[in-house]
Amino acid sequence: MKKFLKPAFLLFYLLMPVSFFFVGLLFAKLIDAGKGQMLAAGAIVLGYGVLFAGLAFVTSFIIVRYTKHRYVVIANIVLSVLLVSFLLYFRIQYKNRNSPKPAEHEMKAPKPTAPAEKGNLLVWSAIPKKKHLQNPENDMGLGFFTPNFYDNPLLYFFGNVNPEKSVMEHAPTDSIVFKRRGQGGFDIAQAPPWLVPEHMKLDYDMLYFEIAALGREFAEVVVNTQTRRTALVNKYGGKIIFWPAFLLQVHSVEFPPDSNEKVRARPFEQASEVNLPYSFLKPVSIKNEWMQVELWNDDFRPIGKGWIRWQRNGKLLIDYSLLS
Known part of the structure; x- marks a missing residue:
């Protein structure tokens, strides 16, 4: 019994489950255990860590019983180094995940857009009310996408995309360039000539695109309400407003x-x-x-x-x- 209570062995009982807890987390990441599980993903990954830690804790007693003292000391050194490595790795991963993402302008630049035509902008700005003429079929879609032009001075449009790849792996086909007014607020500096959004009144910070379809990272929006032309946008580059929430904020x-x-x-x-x-x-x-x-x-x-x-x-x- 005294053998199990030696300081080196007590440290071994502690280092084994803690180290293998992180091994379990890495194993879960390696096999994509939480992929597609939404809110349950964190619990699943944590479960792997707890499982590995529990098995390691039980195994540590078996190892101590059949292993000489000097080998346990060596194992403690190895586990300590391993534990420090895990802590550094997860610390770096945490910092990378919470650091600002690469700016969208670092993506491959799209073809130049045309300067925004003031005549068109005035027409768009004068449409405060939804009319069924905007959509002859009266297909209401899912709601609206409004870009966050305060944080993102560019709104990129994408054509055909690979749903298996992230937004950053796609090259945009066109864009809207926003510019800040001297007295506050934003204007459109450049935009595609075919752009006719559902609602635009930038002096009230209003720019709404009807959402035709929604994916994991992209939203398909109607970029011309007259021709029903659509394009894809990064849905995290703005706000998704479904119909009930949108209607509850209208006048x-x-x-x-x-x-x-x-x-x-x-x-x-x-x-x-x-x-x-x-x-x-x-x-x-x-x-x-x-x-x-x-x-x-x-x-x-x-x-x-x-x-x-x-x-x-x-x-x-x-x-x-x-x-x-």
């Missing part, structure tokens, strides 16, 4: 002139109609295909509440005003 909504939809007392078709006269509908909450709204008068004061159906089978049933 007001309304039915198109040819709509047969009604404001109802409850969120289903058979509910009674709300017959209060109103001027505006203010979104309050969204539940599936139904939106709860406040009814406002001309003085922008609420006079009641109701429910409207805002989409049906992927088709948008309402217009909305972003600002007023």
